[in-house]
């Protein structure tokens with residue numbers, strides 16, 4: 001139930017994120033389906049939604065009582081069915097999670113569920129509905145045979161889609177419940193799609209476009225920032241200065257699900273000022289500045305040789321935060337590059353020897369693979385160290401300005417920038433910039 005509820009919440013929040021659908025109503029029935037709904041309610045709260053629950057016939061069993069206690073202790077609002085019926089759902093909620101009845105439901109819904117289901121029918125003009133496993137009132141095989149039932153916008157099938165999913169005509173069909181043991185898969189010949197990465201859900205169909213697929217028109221791709229309520233005030237900044245502030249932001253980004261929080265865009269320019277930008281990985285930061293490793297003979301290496309000015313930027317989407325740094329670059333001392341080089345896996349050490357980064361491969365990829373095979377043979381004896389090539393090492397960006405950017409509603413973002421006169425100065429001036 002925990003994993004099922006988590007996958008329902010993940011799928012729902014993917015299609016109806018807090019930025020566009022902050023107010024969620026969960027209607028929970030007395031059985032398993034209702035339990036999944038209560039777990040999903042809790043997770044949606046943690047994802048930042050404002051969640052209300054209507055659970056008119058609570059099941060008096062320890063598991064369910066525990067779920068209610070958890071939801072109440074998080075401050076989730078519980079509504080009676082009468083309170084729910086007091087005004088149309090679309091005036092109070094942006095999306096409804098239908099967890100009333102699951103696949104074992106038969107017959108006609110009884111009070112108070114009949115009235116709740118009526119509020120979810122198309123005639124009542126409800127907000128988009130996310131059905132958990134089966135739209136409430138549907139038959140597990142025939143679906144909505146009479147054609148008078150719910151028309152959910154999204155269906156989250158659990159463990160495997162039930163037969164009635166064939167009749168689902170809404171925008172988003174997801175599968176959740178990534179816990180089916182192989183024996184069960186084989187026994188029932190389930191053909192389940194692959195989940196990607198650590199995802200708890202996978203999109204399996206639906207008529208609508210998913211944010212993952214991208215909207216039809218790129219100009220319509222727009223998140224509204226600031227729903228999480230974060231702001232950035234001068235008084236919040238670390239007393240110890242911008243690197244301490246960066247440290248706090250970086251650690252928060254690393255703890256909130258950003259896959260590679262240390263990925264940063266690095267802009268360099270030739271002596272004549274022609275710019276070039278690419279991503280690299282931050283490999284260290286301290287009071288001196290920001291360090292990454294690369295090939296000194298690469299395009300960026302050559303540009304930095306002739307023009308030491310550079311800029312980096314981080315974007316941490318879940319926090320709606322950006323950090324921008326501008327400054328001057330120098331090579332890190334050899335010992336520092338050695339220390340990092342020998343901390344890398346041996347294959348990566350050999351990789352640094354293989355690639356003449358940014359040079360054209362005139363004989364195609366084969367040239368690279370032949371060189372890799374040759375070098376691997378050269379260094380087959382794992383007791384012999386791989387020498388760090390002199391053209392591979394670290395760069396240090398000493399900042400002259402560091403800007404902390406926090407997304408806020410209506411594009412009225414917060415921007416606080418630290419500036420100093422020279423890389424040796426300890427005197428940082430703080431200024432707020434217009435967004």
Ligand SMILES: Cc1cc2nc3c(=O)[nH]c(=O)nc-3n(C[C@H](O)[C@H](O)[C@H](O)COP(=O)(O)O)c2cc1C
Nearest residue numbers: 263278279280281292293294295298299300301358
């Ligand atoms: C997420 C990400 C991280 C990367 N990290 C590095 C890195 O740390 N060092 C590096 O030399 N290239 C890294 N690359 C590859 C660079 O983006 C780039 O292709 C390469 O350094 C050659 O750039 P240049 O021709 O401008 O010198 C990374 C690419 C991505 C997408």
